[in-house]
Amino acid sequence: MTIRRIAEEARLSGAVVGGGLVWLAGQVADDATADAEGQTADILRQIDALLAEAGTDKRALMSVTVVLADIRDAPAMNRAWDAWLDPGHKPARMTIEAPLVDPAWKVEITGVALAPR
Template sequence: MTIKRLAPEERLSGASVCGNMVYLAGQVADDATLDAEGQTADILRQIDVLLAEAGTSKSNLLSVQIFLADISDMGAMNRAWDVWLDRANKPARATVEAKLADPSWKVEITGIAVIP
């Protein structure tokens, strides 16, 4: 089975595609000066791009994991999430507080999608 790597960087790929499955790496904001809502919106835009490159979309997300540097940012994160979310196709989701690799990151999001 062939594995396709999307948006490869020095240490990781933005996503890996195997068969009809897409595995997203943890995505962080390009602009870490944004607040949690802004960082979330930026990350979700990046996820849209990766999913499109893989041949799918947010409507086909199976699960999402959201990591917040400060759980009190959940409301701000949810504001961006709610604007972006396909209400007819909500993925399973977990949200946890975690110490992120860069202190300027407020949000990191990963997930798994299917290619129809």
């Protein structure tokens, strides 16, 4: 089996392609000063780029987990999500509240997509 790692950093890869799937690492905003809606939009842009590099796109997302530092940010996160989402290709999604590594981060998103054949 071939495994391809995308956007490798010191401790992780931004995405890993293998076994017919694209596994996304938890993505956080490049601009931690943005509000939850802005951070979400930034993260979704990063997800688009990682999926494109893997040879696929958001329509292939099967499952997404959204972590909010404060669950009260759910409406703001959902505004960015709804603007980005392809309504004909909604993934399964879970949203939870949990502390994030950097207190400035309001949102972290991970997911799994089908890889191109």
